[in-house]
Amino acid sequence: MTDNNGTQNQKKPLTLSPKTLTLKKGVGDKHVRQSFSHGRSKTVTVEVKRKRVILPNQGKGEKKGEKTLGSSGLTQQQIQERLEALHGAIKTQVEEASSSRAKIQEQEIKPSQAEEPLEEPQQETGAETASIPIEQPQPFPPSEPHHKKKTVYSSYEDEDEAGPRRGKGGDIKAKIPPVKRTEPRRRSGKITVVQALRADEDKPTRSLAAMRRLREKRKMAGIEVPKQKVIREVVIPEVITVQELSNRLAERGADVIKALMKMGVMATITQSIDADTAELIATEFGHQVKRVSESDIEIGLHIRDEDPVLLKPRPPVVTVMGHVDHGKTSLLDALRKTDVVAGEAGGITQHIGAYQVTLSSKDKITFIDTPGHAAFTEMRARGANVTDIVVLVVAADDGVKDQTIEAIHHAKAANVPIIIAINKMDKPGANPEQVRNMLMQHEIFLEKVGGDILDVEVSAKTGLNLNKLEETILLQAEILELKANPDRTAEGVVVESKLERGRGVVSTVLVQKGTLRVGDLFVAGAEYGRVRALIDDRSHQIDAAGPSVPVEVLGFNGAPMAGDDFVVVENENRAREISEFRHRRAREAKSAISVRDTMEQMFSKISEEGEVRELPLIIKSDVQGSMEAISGSLARLSTEEVKVKILHQAVGEITESDVTLAKASRAMIIGFNVRANPQAREAARRDGIEIRYYSIIYDVVDDIKAALGGLLAPTLREKYLGKAQIRNIFSIPKVGKVAGCMITEGLVKRGSKVRLLRDNIVIHEGSLKTLKRFKDEVKEVREGYECGMAFENYNDIKENDSIECFEIEEISRTLD
Template sequence: MAQRRGQRGGPRGRGNRRNRSDGPGGPGGQRAVVEDKAPRSPVALPAQATVGELAEILEMTNVDTIKALMRLGVMATVNETVEFEVAAKVAASFEIGVLKPKDREESAAAVKVGMDEEMTDDNSVTRPPVITVLGHVDHGKTTLLDAIRGAKVVDSEAGGITQSIGAYQVDKNGQRLTFIDTPGHAAFTQMRASGAQVTDIAVLVIAADDGVMPQTLEAIDHAKAANVPIIVAINKMDSPGADLDRANAQLAEHEIIVESYGGDTVAVPVSALKGDGIDDLLESLLLVAEIQELKANPDRAGIGVVIESHMDKTRGAVASVLVRSGTVRTGDNVVAGTFRGRIKSMMDGFGNVVKEAGPSTPIEVLGLNGIPAAGDQFDVVKNDREGRDLVNTRERLASKRKDQRAATTMAEVMRRVQQSGAKELLVVIKTGSHGSIDAVQRAVEQVSNDEVQVRVLSASSGAINEADILLASASDAMVMGFETSVEAGARRQADAEGIAIRTYDIIYNLIDEVEDAARGLLEPERKEVVLGHANVLEVFQHGKREQIAGVRVTDGLLKRSGRMRVIRKGDVVFDGAITSMRHLKDSVRELTNNFEGGLMIDGFHEYQEGDLLEGYEVQVTRR
């Protein structure tokens, strides 16, 4: 037994290493050391991880990982969480490279399906358009959807009409269209406010006998803010008071110019009650969808958007999901918002079980551990661990966004707009009287110039209400009131969403505020100011690669906070930031004329005696 144990190398530990070290090179030779320290491939670390999870990723024991943290001055137990920066230092102490993963919150479900990666993907195929029906109450939205469903229902065995999950799929000439049955434009915008651009086409329903009404105007504003094509369905053409020309003229007053008036908006006269014009409407929708070239890759992991959800007493959490791209299958591990689970079952609107669902397909999903909100992202993940990481990331980012939105000052609003890189200032306007709407809107829009556009999302009369805040929240706009008040509920919602509300009694003050905000979106002027020059007198080696330049300032001064050009024989050979500046043994912030010192420039290690150093700084001024 002893001999056999010796041949196997004995128990793991020192004996094993000592036996393996015998051989060429003698006892303790270098070959075994090289084998024990074979280079590890870099590992991906999450933004946050417990000490135990970090040890598992690094393939180290919990004790070794805790010791490494203690050497870094971090006292943490196995179940405590450490940030990426600390975990990276622990990995470096074990000579393991790390890869910083991107936050998974950038899921494609938050982007309109016409996204570039889908358009350029070789595996992408044409997908059905997703259509939302909007309009004034009692103008026939539900009747129109019923007429569409009743006339052109997809056969149940081929995917079915999804009557019970808030979305419907119909067939026209072998091509499918997906309709989302939302209760109104508020729900439409609520999904946008949650970060989900669900709709490809908006159908605006107007009653021919009633014309454009207040909720019609709100629906127009919300559809325009979503930046999706609008098709007008002029309903109730069978009504005795139907007046097509009046409806078209009223639309033109609100910048919806139909084709018969020389515009580019498709308008289709229909009678939802009699079923007239339904075929023409579906053909128009297919034509607009064809122009958009909507595509998705069915072979990737499924991503989608939650339409609605509820808790069923017998089935548990039930979520209605619209698949945006990829394919979702029964048994997949999924994350919806901040909830996760494994799909136990998927059903169509008839209650029939389906095994998989492709792009633009609405499904009902069972198996989540909670109820996600409408507009939440839905992602298929590889395993339960990846699902936990994604949920943790979303919770952390949601908390961060909440903290950032706590401030409702105009400066905070402008900071968010600037971070988005937009050159467009979006405004929601409310006035105390109907007669002042046009005057205020024109005055605000005239602030636009070649570099910054001021766009009015909505202009109406009355007190500022919660619907105005919702529209502003979905579009990162600011709300401006002229000679009007703010409802208490709107004020509370604005504080929660971080939306700035400004009210004015003098129109010139309103215009001045808009002009000031527009100026804030202009790129600031950047000007280089030369501070001084210095000659390199001597070069000192610092470590294996770095060098220190011993210099004398010949004119002006050099600032530690500035930048430096290295000029050799009249040519600039390097330009970078100053990482260290010393006079004698002291670290200093600047070196003035005739002073000597040593300095290091970030990334440059090839100084030569006689080099000329030019110190400068970039001054940024607001335009």
């Protein structure tokens, strides 16, 4: 019964549904309920036609010779023939694609990939050909029995096996064969122009994410190849933060902080460290160090070496000094009246602090009008040596006065030649011989008494010997051979500076080298600017000013100080950088705590600079007798190695001028029964000048004697400490040889000097590296105790050797 039913089910072409008997296959039913008005409704049966899908081997179970028609009207035999034809075409295309791909891979594949065996398309069955990738997948795959899946596509109960569905037009959709992993992947995403132009664009490349994953995988596996250390040249300024240092080293900030902690420096990422510490850190990380300083911006600002061929003679720069009542101003006015150019122009209309006189012989002399020696010394204290010759005015009827003596000392300290102008020769009481004798007391020896200093008797009121004074100045200038190069960038000195309404900052500049032109960029002290106008001493605008020419310069952005250097630079950026650096340095100097120069610091400066060992002094006293006694006693303290140099001595209180002279000469001021005025005290506190007050002459002599003794090199003397004998030798790893000793005499101190004696012959002299008793490091070991000793950088020690221990003492020398 079961067999009959199975046979009937196989032969029935019809399908019995619960309600309706249909004669066509592929038709399904569905009930739809329609609603009408007044609550009426109707149920309608809707038939749905389903597509009949015929598989290639569907007719296998049918009886022999029985033909079944599909929805396309083809029999199973016709479908099978068509599939066989398609299989042959597919196999031919696969073989052609495989052969062409093998040729391409032989030419372009990498050597590492070329070693892998390629699969050749030599398969015979349809299942093997399906696994071979093809260029363009065909719609009909080969029929393979082991790829079938039992799928129910409809309600037909007589379909035991399911086949592929048909698409539109009767085409059968085929599965695309899988792509082998050995073949290059298809390119996806956007590409750049560089990638598009590369010849090897068709080669496979890893993405960034893939490379990152590969690095992480290697890192986790412990096979990550360490990166090669990159050695950099690190620029280190005077002060640098830890963050900036780590950036320049290309190292992690935590690593830099760890290295600092190992050195004993506790610093955070934002703190600053000095250049020496930063250099040690950079060296520890293996980088090369290049030290720079903020002051390097001024390198090359001043041209020191010049070609002697380009030098040309220049006019001398003369400063007139003297007592205020001795006719200095009148002499200057008289000298200006002898100016030929000024006479032709109708007289001088403006006085700017410096002017130039042209003589009848076409020679020129530049005069600087300083109100006194204080301004002269102030410029010298700033390092501006602007004066070539000093004219010292002395009244013939009054002789040498206090300010005259002070002017002499300032001129000598500046190391410039002096010309004595004995003025007021028109007065009845004029006595030039008395003036010459008084000058000899201050080491001013004139030519008439066998010296080398020139003197001229003049009269500013009558014009007596003014031409002779000018000739004497030119003669002295010829002896000095004053030359300068006018064909270079200008350098000079600011004589004075002022602020005028409508003109801004106006500064009088004395050009020393080169030629200053309108439009030049310059730096003057901490200020900079561009030359907008040049005005000479006759109030005429000029385009250029050569060496030894005084001019007024307009174009400063701020008022410079008298004595500041004036230098022309190539561009505005450098001028601004130099100005900012000098401003910053000035602010730091003001904010820093003023520390007075002690005697020890003064001595160290003198020894470092390699100058003559002299002790410069300025002496001020209440009476003339005390001053002479002090100067005489101090002069007798001088020896062949050291001596006292008295720059200035006078009667009266300590003034601001004395402090200025002490600053310029690094001298010490001694006040005997006198005190400094408030201005001098403020200047001394500001400039760090030491002022010592005394009331007993012997105290002055004792202190100066001790100071001179400090200039002397100390005496070195050896002090014997003790002796030890080596009993045994121990070799300790990472330390070397250690001598086991017995102290036989005196004591042995750690860090002291030692001598190694063998048969009473000194074979080594050095220092003691370590001193231990048992396992503890000790400071000293006394007689009768055992200890262990090791030498610094020396290991050639033997038993029965003797060790002498001694110290080197420095004994200060005195003048006794």
